[in-house]
Amino acid sequence: MNNGIAIRAEQLTKRFGEFTAVDGISFEVKKGEIFGFLGANGAGKTTAMRMLCGLSLPTSGKATVAGFDVYKENEQIKRNIGYMSQKFSLYEDLTIKENIRFYAGIYGKSDSFIKTKTAMLLQHLHLEGEANKLVKSLPLGWKQKLAFSVAIFHEPEIVFLDEPTGGVDPVTRREFWSMIYKAAESGITVFVTTHYMDEAEYCNRVSIMVDGRIDALDTPEQLKKTFGAQSMDEVFLKLARKAVRSAD
Amino acid sequence: MKAGNYIPGNGGVTVNNIVKKYGAKKETIQALRGVSFEVNRGELFGIIGPDGAGKTSLFRILTTLLLPDGGSAAVDGLDVVKDFKEIRKRVGYMPGRFSLYQDLTVAENLEFFATIFNTSIEENYELVKDIYSQIEPFKDRRAGKLSGGMKQKLALSCALIHRPSVLFLDEPTTGVDAVSRKEFWDMLGRLKMQGITILVSTPYMDEASLCDRVALIQNGEILAINTPQGVIDSFDKTLLAVKSRRMLPLLEDLKAFEGAEDAYPFGEYHHVVLRPGITDTHAMSYLSQKGYEDVQVQLITPNIEDCFMARMAKIY
Numbered sequence: 001m002n003n004g005i006a007i008r009a010e011q012l013t014k015r016f017g018e019f020t021a022v023d024g025i026s027f028e029v030k031k032g033e034i035f036g037f038l039g040a041n042g043a044g045k046t047t048a049m050r051m052l053c054g055l056s057l058p059t060s061g062k063a064t065v066a067g068f069d070v071y072k073e074n075e076q077i078k079r080n081i082g083y084m085s086q087k088f089s090l091y092e093d094l095t096i097k098e099n100i101r102f103y104a105g106i107y108g109k110s111d112s113f114i115k116t117k118t119a120m121l122l123q124h125l126h127l128e129g130e131a132n133k134l135v136k137s138l139p140l141g142w143k144q145k146l147a148f149s150v151a152i153f154h155e156p157e158i159v160f161l162d163e164p165t166g167g168v169d170p171v172t173r174r175e176f177w178s179m180i181y182k183a184a185e186s187g188i189t190v191f192v193t194t195h196y197m198d199e200a201e202y203c204n205r206v207s208i209m210v211d212g213r214i215d216a217l218d219t220p221e222q223l224k225k226t227f228g229a230q231s232m233d234e235v236f237l238k239l240a241r242k243a244v245r246s247a248d
Numbered sequence: 249m250k251a252g253n254y255i256p257g258n259g260g261v262t263v264n265n266i267v268k269k270y271g272a273k274k275e276t277i278q279a280l281r282g283v284s285f286e287v288n289r290g291e292l293f294g295i296i297g298p299d300g301a302g303k304t305s306l307f308r309i310l311t312t313l314l315l316p317d318g319g320s321a322a323v324d325g326l327d328v329v330k331d332f333k334e335i336r337k338r339v340g341y342m343p344g345r346f347s348l349y350q351d352l353t354v355a356e357n358l359e360f361f362a363t364i365f366n367t368s369i370e371e372n373y374e375l376v377k378d379i380y381s382q383i384e385p386f387k388d389r390r391a392g393k394l395s396g397g398m399k400q401k402l403a404l405s406c407a408l409i410h411r412p413s414v415l416f417l418d419e420p421t422t423g424v425d426a427v428s429r430k431e432f433w434d435m436l437g438r439l440k441m442q443g444i445t446i447l448v449s450t451p452y453m454d455e456a457s458l459c460d461r462v463a464l465i466q467n468g469e470i471l472a473i474n475t476p477q478g479v480i481d482s483f484d485k486t487l488l489a490v491k492s493r494r495m496l497p498l499l500e501d502l503k504a505f506e507g508a509e510d511a512y513p514f515g516e517y518h519h520v521v522l523r524p525g526i527t528d529t530h531a532m533s534y535l536s537q538k539g540y541e542d543v544q545v546q547l548i549t550p551n552i553e554d555c556f557m558a559r560m561a562k563i564y
Contacts, residue, residue: 040425040428042395042396140299141298170298172298195425197515220516233426240426240427243427
């Protein structure tokens with residue numbers, strides 16, 4: 001990867017007919033960084049994320065993810081990233097072991113890699129005894145922690161997390177974040193969206209999208225200084241209230 | 249109070265030791281493990297807890313859509329099992345998942361709900377005006393084509409159009425951004441003024457402060473019922489907010505601190521619950537021993553999330 005940059009976007013734009021969902025956003029995410037991608041509903045976060053994950057072609061602008069071009073190399077992008085969201089994570093009717101095998105298989109990992117790493121993962125999550133249980137029998141918090149482990153099982157360069165902690169209890173939410181920190185320490189770049197403003201504080205840097213543009217991008221501390229705010233919640237409200245266009 | 253002794257039309261909600269189980273004998277899941285509480289007429293009552301705590305089961309029992317396996321409950325003075333038909337006329341229910349007719353327009357949906365309750369939009373327009381007027385410019389748009397925020401407003405209007413005595417809102421703000429959440433709670437505050445009893449569930453702990461009283465619920469059990477201030481006042485430990493330039497090692501060191509009962513990240517700070525007899529001075533000297541020079545330590549008042557975690561810790 002070039003110069004330790006995991007994601008680079010330059011004037012990245014997506015239009016649907018007359019509507020500009022993402023309006024020329026430019027930013028860089030460093031390797032191993034935890035990057036918070038915030039914005040109100042309808043600000044364009046999902047569209048931007050879909051372009052970065054190689055799932056949707058931009059209308060104009062440039063972007064590379066893990067060194068690959070979003071226009072020409074989207075297959076390589078998909079192979080080198082992990083993705084997890086609250087809405088889409090694991091197959092409820094497969095067991096824990098089967099889910100791991102399934103995802104690792106999709107990424108073309110060898111049987112021996114899968115075997116060794118599955119054992120490590122189960123031990124790490126204290127799920128050895130539950131390996132053959134259906135995922136639907138797990139409490140939500142466990143599901144989310146497992147889903148995250150599965151999303152980074154193939155050791156991607158970047159993991160995209162779309163509201164990973166929605167509805168999760170406050171203790172598990174913090175355990176989840178300590179997993180994010182560990183992943184970042186091991187060199188995985190984390191790109192995360194959340195509606196919990198306290199979680200914005202856990203990011204190295206945060207961008208805030210308003211009406212398709214990135215209106216602010218900095219460390220949480222600097223953002224609070226710039227906007228004369230006590231908390232990230234206040235920063236977010238100050239920016240998002242300016243939004244003209246309505247949600248979704 | 250036993251089932252059957254309720255006073256019809258009291259506008260309140262009484263829940264007595266409600267139990268709900270799912271699944272076959274071998275793998276039974278206890279969704280509700282004997283939940284009890286009372287809500288008064290005109291109260292804005294919050295059920296605060298994470299996903300899987302039992303909030304939806306409770307709401308479905310109170311709206312007569314699900315039978316309890318034990319205990320009794322009354323809504324507006326009517327028994328949820330025996331008087332289900334009458335209750336259905338008197339409650340408004342906004343489920344967590346958008347459940348309106350996607351192929352009907354905004355106006356048609358509202359008209360439909362008014363008609364099945366033998367009323368008309370005109371008759372109760374005053375009640376929904378504040379909310380419905382925001383989506384009225386789009387009244388000819390199909391519900392399926394609305395944005396998330398507009399769907400939510402339409403769903404609330406439809407739940408209100410028959411002027412219910414009790415309104416049940418199941419996680420109305422989940423997945424909704426911070427700005428829209430604040431607007432939604434402002435709307436609830438105005439509805440409350442109209443004398444409607446409101447039960448609202450949410451996984452967002454910060455919304456607790458907007459309720460008259462809250463029940464904290466986890467794993468099918470109620471951890472506490474009180475006013476938001478009462479929950480905070482009952483936190484009987486010393487709580488510190490600690491910050492330094494190196495937050496990650498700081499958390500490890502705080503967790504290892506013998507004077508700390510618990511330490512966890514909380515936004516830009518770490519919160520530390522101190523053991524009895526331990527003061528902020530002890531914590532300061534521990535941290536300076538550990539070589540933190542830039543550390544900030546301050547005594548703070550807990551918020552609902554701190555209280556929730558402290559009560560979770562007591563049980564598990």
